[in-house]
Every structure is written in structure tokens, then in C-alpha cells.
Amino acid sequence: MIKIKNLHKSYQMGKNSLHVLKxxxxxxxxxxxxxxMGSSGxxxxxxxxxxxxxxxxxxxxxxxxxxxxxxxxxxxxxKYRNKFLGFVxxxxxxxxxxxxxxxxxxxxxxxxxxxxxxxEKALKYLDDVGLKEWATHLPTELSGGQKQRVAIxxxxxxxxxxxxxxxxxxxxxxxxxxxxxxLIQKINKAGKTILVVTHEQDIAEMCSRIVxxxxxxxxxxxxxxxxxxx
Amino acid sequence: MFNRDRWLEIFDTxxxxxxxxxxxxxxxxxxILIFVxxxxxxxxxxxxxxxxxxxxxxxxxxxxxxRTSKPYAGFESNRRIEFxxxxxxxxxxxxxxxxxxxxxxxxxxxxxxxxxxxxxNFSVRGVGPSHQKNEMTIxxxxxxxxxxxxxxxxxxxxxxRLVKQDLxxxxxxxxxxxxxxxxxxxxxxxxxxxxxxxxxxxxxxPYTTIQSIQRGSDNVGQIIISYKPEIGFDGAVEFEKQIKxxxxxxKKIDPTDPRGxxxxxxxxxxxxxxxxxxxxxxxxxxxxxxxLLAGVIGISNIMVYVVRERTKELGIRKAIGATPKSIVxxxxxxxxxxxxxxxxIGLFIGVLFLSSLGNALEExxxxxxxxxxxxxxxxxxxxxxxxxxxxGFIPARRAAKIKPIEALxxx
Numbered sequence: 113m114i115k116i117k118n119l120h121k122s123y124q125m126g127k128n129s130l131h132v133l134k135x136x137x138x139x140x141x142x143x144x145x146x147x148x149m150g151s152s153g154x155x156x157x158x159x160x161x162x163x164x165x166x167x168x169x170x171x172x173x174x175x176x177x178x179x180x181x182x183x184x185x186x187x188x189x190x191k192y193r194n195k196f197l198g199f200v201x202x203x204x205x206x207x208x209x210x211x212x213x214x215x216x217x218x219x220x221x222x223x224x225x226x227x228x229x230x231x232e233k234a235l236k237y238l239d240d241v242g243l244k245e246w247a248t249h250l251p252t253e254l255s256g257g258q259k260q261r262v263a264i265x266x267x268x269x270x271x272x273x274x275x276x277x278x279x280x281x282x283x284x285x286x287x288x289x290x291x292x293x294x295l296i297q298k299i300n301k302a303g304k305t306i307l308v309v310t311h312e313q314d315i316a317e318m319c320s321r322i323v324x325x326x327x328x329x330x331x332x333x334x335x336x337x338x339x340x341x342x
Numbered sequence: 343m344f345n346r347d348r349w350l351e352i353f354d355t356x357x358x359x360x361x362x363x364x365x366x367x368x369x370x371x372x373x374i375l376i377f378v379x380x381x382x383x384x385x386x387x388x389x390x391x392x393x394x395x396x397x398x399x400x401x402x403x404x405x406x407x408x409r410t411s412k413p414y415a416g417f418e419s420n421r422r423i424e425f426x427x428x429x430x431x432x433x434x435x436x437x438x439x440x441x442x443x444x445x446x447x448x449x450x451x452x453x454x455x456x457x458x459x460x461x462x463n464f465s466v467r468g469v470g471p472s473h474q475k476n477e478m479t480i481x482x483x484x485x486x487x488x489x490x491x492x493x494x495x496x497x498x499x500x501x502x503r504l505v506k507q508d509l510x511x512x513x514x515x516x517x518x519x520x521x522x523x524x525x526x527x528x529x530x531x532x533x534x535x536x537x538x539x540x541x542x543x544x545x546x547x548p549y550t551t552i553q554s555i556q557r558g559s560d561n562v563g564q565i566i567i568s569y570k571p572e573i574g575f576d577g578a579v580e581f582e583k584q585i586k587x588x589x590x591x592x593k594k595i596d597p598t599d600p601r602g603x604x605x606x607x608x609x610x611x612x613x614x615x616x617x618x619x620x621x622x623x624x625x626x627x628x629x630x631x632x633x634l635l636a637g638v639i640g641i642s643n644i645m646v647y648v649v650r651e652r653t654k655e656l657g658i659r660k661a662i663g664a665t666p667k668s669i670v671x672x673x674x675x676x677x678x679x680x681x682x683x684x685x686x687i688g689l690f691i692g693v694l695f696l697s698s699l700g701n702a703l704e705e706x707x708x709x710x711x712x713x714x715x716x717x718x719x720x721x722x723x724x725x726x727x728x729x730x731x732x733x734g735f736i737p738a739r740r741a742a743k744i745k746p747i748e749a750l751x752x753x
Binding site: 161164166167186187190191193194195199201205206207209210214218219221222223227266270 | 347350351354355358359654655657658659660661662663664665666667668742743745746747750
């Protein structure tokens with residue numbers, strides 16, 4: 113599903129160049145639930161941004177489902193993101209003047225799906241995350257866990273190949289964290305490939321594989337026995 | 343542009359961001375409103391101005407006697423000049439070539455005039471038939487003075503609309519007799535005049551009759567001449583010069599004496615007026631453009647603010663699949679929509695306000711019938727839409743170019 117070879121990325125900080133990713137080799141098969149771990153500054157967020165086509169890389173190659181993702185223009189990147197990827201962010205990133213349903217509908221709107229169809233579909237996905245009753249509520253009226261579940265529904269509604277979650281539990285208490293991870297596990301069970309960036313060991317252990325990054329290189333990559341979230 | 347789905351998305355955004363929408367809307371509406379009102383009031387000022395100077399026939403010159411300020415040909419200075427019947431007749435003969443119509447005007451101020459039990463003070467003027475044309479007097483009833491009245495020194499009068507109203511009320515004045523200066527006068531006509539109320543409080547009588555009741559004086563007061571329009575502006579200037587020289591010579595006034603005789607012509611007034619009028623127009627246009635510019639700056643600021651405020655939202659949209667183009671269009675369409683609607687609201691309120699003013703400001707502020715022609719209003723609105731669009735486009739394009747990850751990190 114994902115093939116990365118010798119990936120390099122540097123940031124220009126004034127006169128100094130900061131080498132963040134120093135040759136990453138990494139593969140993810142379809143249906144895997146991978147945790148990417150590392151302390152801050154290890155390059156894990158940068159890796160996720162590159163995987164998410166939110167950022168470019170300097171060297172190496174990145175294939176997503178047989179397609180080489182190389183420097184592309186914004187329009188093409190937007191279309192690929194829309195088609196292949198679903199995002200879940202630490203800070204939820206819901207549009208706060210739109211209600212839950214309208215937030216979930218948005219990726220379909222950009223896919224050009226008809227109004228009726230996208231509302232039906234969005235409602236189904238909201239139902240899947242257990243928030244059908246909350247469809248007409250604004251994000252401000254939802255708890256953190258509910259917001260994250262809306263965000264997951266939004267990430268899933270476009271039926272992406274890969275779900276990318278950047279610290280999905282970072283802003284949640286441990287109980288809600290487990291609920292959200294449970295949801296992620298369920299989605300994974302249904303066959304979706306999921307990458308979770310986290311720095312929490314217990315969250316990582318709920319995945320089936322842990323990739324550890326340190327100073328821009330992979331220091332550990334092991335399959336584990338997955339813990340059930342709930 | 344005409345995608346229904348896109349419009350629905352835009353209406354949704356507009357209706358759910360009321361503060362932003364109303365901020366932009368009010369700025370534009372206010373800009374247009376102020377523009378329309380200022381421009382309209384300016385036009386009203388110009389209207390008054392035009393009306394003021396349109397009262398008199400343009401091809402007219404007034405010759406007024408004065409007092410000399412220099413001794414000349416054995417006469418002392420400060421000698422009072424008067425025109426008599428001979429002067430009048432000689433001028434008529436000598437300048438026959440230039441003259442279309444000519445009349446004396448003997449002014450008597452504040453004569454007490456009465457009819458039955460009603461009385462009031464009115465100005466009385468002794469004039470000839472040509473006077474009607476010079477003052478652009480319009481007859482409402484009866485007739486004006488004619489040559490026979492002058493010749494026969496008839497005790498006839500033509501009265502203004504307001505004189506009729508004061509003395510006769512609803513009664514038909516034609517053929518009735520009014521009293522003035524111990525004599526009775528037959529009313530033969532009622533006139534109206536666009537030159538304002540005072541012009542309609544005057545009574546006209548044959549100048550010969552006025553002369554005869556002034557113990558047979560042959561003083562003709564002012565002389566008013568309308569020259570043939572064919573002679574043109576240059577001809578008129580030349581005519582004025584010649585007639586001035588002739589009168590000074592005839593009345594033994596020092597040619598360099600600025601006082602003895604005064605000649606005023608509508609054409610030279612007209613030129614000054616036109617200069618003034620075009621200066622006025624320039625000021626109005628300047629004020630209008632200034633207002634419009636302020637409006638443009640206002641809407642630009644708001645657009646920058648709007649896009650700034652939406653950076654994160656636009657980032658989210660990009661992350662879930664919005665193309666840069668769709669982002670730019672969304673921001674633009676929204677701003678154009680708001681600007682158009684509120685622009686027309688401002689235009690509508692402004693026009694409504696101007697028409698409700700009507701002539702209410704004429705008395706105190708000399709603003710008559712303020713208006714804005716619709717094209718100017720629409721042009722102004724259009725300008726705001728275009729500049730609002732440009733002002734929105736630049737930050738929108740920048741926002742669309744930012745990497746989604748940066749926009750998402752925007753707090």
C-alpha cells in the first residue's frame with residue numbers, strides 16, 4: 113500500500129539547513145495498523161505530512177497504492193488527498209460553523225458527489241461512529257471525544273485507501289482515548305490501512321506494528337501482539 | 343460560477359458567519375450610501391445654481407444709470423445720471439441693427455395697493471411690452487402690456503400670481519380695478535415667473551403711464567435691451583462696448599469713469615456662472631471619487647481580515663480535498679455576492695433618501711431636487727464589486743497557496 117525508499121527531507125531555517133528525515137525505508141501492507149513513535153523532533157510528524165501529501169520531500173521515493181507521489185502541483189495533490197487519504201488531527205480541525213453532518217459531508221462535496229447522496233452517506237458514517245443523534249450539533253456543542261469521532265467519520269466518508277491519524281488522542285483524557293482507539297481498531301478490522309502517529313506507549317501498543325523514529329531514522333520496526341483498546 | 347451546489351455552499355457560509363458578512367456588507371452599503379447621498383446633494387446644489395441664473399433671457403443687457411465719480415467736461419463729480427425718453431429713442435434708433443427688443447424699467451418700491459378691503463405693499467414697475475421676454479414672464483390669465491397701452495398711457499396693470507392671491511383670493515381679477523397711488527388701475531393680466539416668489543409680487547404698468555403720473559417726467563429708469571442672438575458672444579461684447587461709449591459720450595461722462603453708467607449682461611454673467619458651475623461639478627466629482635475610494639479601502643481591509651480569519655478553515659478544506667482554485671473561487675464568489683447585494687441595498691436606501699428629501703433643503707441649504715442618475719450609482723457599485731474582488735483575490739490566492747499543514751497550524 114505504502115512504499116517509501118530512502119526518503120530525505122530538510123528544512124531551511126535561515127542560513128542553517130535542518131535535516132529532519134535522513135533516509136527512511138518503510139513499507140506498509142494493506143490492512144495494517146501501524147504506530148509511528150518518537151519523541152518530538154524525531155521527524156515523525158514530518159513523515160506523516162509527507163505521507164499525507166501535505167508536504168514535499170527532497171530525495172527518495174514514495175509510492176501510494178502503485179502511484180508515485182512526487183512533487184506535484186497543488187491541484188493534483190488536492191485531488192489525490194481527496195481520493196486516497198483520510199486525515200485525523202490532534203486538534204480535530206472541524207470547521208466550527210458547520211454542524212457534525214456538514215463537516216462529514218465536506219470531502220464528498222469536493223469529490224462532486226450529489227447533495228442527496230453525500231448526506232445519506234455522511235449520515236451512515238456518523239452512525240458508524242455512534243453520533244447519528246448528534247448530526248445537527250455544532251462542534252462547540254460536542255465533547256472532545258465526540259469531535260474526534262466526527263473527524264474520523266469525515267476522514268472515512270471519502271473511502272480513502274489510507275487513514276492518517278496525527279496524535280488522535282493527544283487532546284483527550286485516557287478514557288476517551290481508549291474509546292477513540294477502539295473505533296480505530298474497528299475500522300482497521302474492517303480492512304482499512306491506518307497509520308497512527310503517537311508518543312504514548314499504551315496507544316502504540318493498541319496497534320499491530322510499531323515503528324520508532326529517532327533523529328530522522330527508523331531505529332526499530334517490529335510487529336507486536338495488538339492490545340484491545342477496550 | 344453557476345454551479346448550484348457551489349452557491350448553496352456559499353450561502354451556507356454567508357449565513358453562518360453573520361458578523362463577517364454584516365461587517366463586509368455594512369461597509370459596502372455605507373460606502374455606496376454616502377457616495378449616493380453626497381453626490382446627490384451636490385447635484386441638488388448645482389440644480390439650484392442653474393435655476394438661479396436661468397430666470398433671465400440670456401441675450402439681455404441691463405443699462406443702469408449711476409453717479410459719476412470723476413469731474414468731466416465742466417461737470418462736477420457725483421452727478422446723478424438719468425436716462426430720458428430722448429436717450430431711449432436715440433439708442434433704439436442708433437443700435438437698431440443689434441436690437442431685438444427693448445424696454446425701459448421704472449421701479450417704484452413698496453407702493454400700497456388695495457382691492458376692496460384687502461391691501462398690501464407691492465413693487466410697481468413701469469415697463470414696455472418687451473419686458474415680458476426679458477424676464478421670461480409667463481402669462482396665466484389675460485394678456486401682457488402691448489404697444490397700444492404704451493401709446494395711450496392706459497392705466498392698465500399686469501399682476502403677479504402672488505399679488506393676485508393676496509388681493510383677490512379665488513376671485514377672477516381680470517377686468518377688476520385696484521387702487522394705487524390714489525388712482526384706479528384695471529387688471530388686464532396675471533403672470534407667473536420661475537425666478538422665485540419675489541418675482542411674482544410685482545405689478546407691471548405701462549412706463550408712459552407711470553411717467554405721466556410722476557408729473558410728466560420723462561425719466562425711463564433702467565434700459566433693458568435684448569440683442570439679436572445671431573450676433574453671437576463676440577458681437578454681444580462689441581455691442582456692449584459700443585453702447586457704453588455712446589452713452590458716456592452722450593451723457594458727458596469721463597470715459598475712464600467706472601461709475602456713471604453700469605452695463606450688466608447675462609452673457610458675461612453666464613460665462614462666470616459656467617466657470618463656477620464647472621468648478622462646483624469638479625468638487626462634487628472629487629468628493630464622490632474620494633468617498634468611493636474610502637469604500638474601496640474599507641472593503642479591501644475587510645477582505646484581508648476575512649481571509650486571515652479563515653486561513654485555518656481553508657487549510658482544513660485543502661487537507662480534505664479542496665483544490666487551490668476552488669478555494670480562490672469560494673472566497674471571491676462570496677465577496678462578490680456580499681458586495682453586490684449590499685451595494686444595491688446602499689444604492690436603494692440612498693436613492694430613497696434623496697427622493698424623500700425632495701426640495702426640503704432648498705430654503706436653507708440651496709439644495710434643489712437632489713438626485714443621482716442610476717448609471718452613476720450602478721457604476722459606483724460596480725467599482726466596489728471589482729475592487730472588492732481584487733482585494734479579496736490577492737489574499738485568497740495567497741491562502742490557497744499556503745501548504746495545508748501551515749494553515750492547519752495557524753492558531
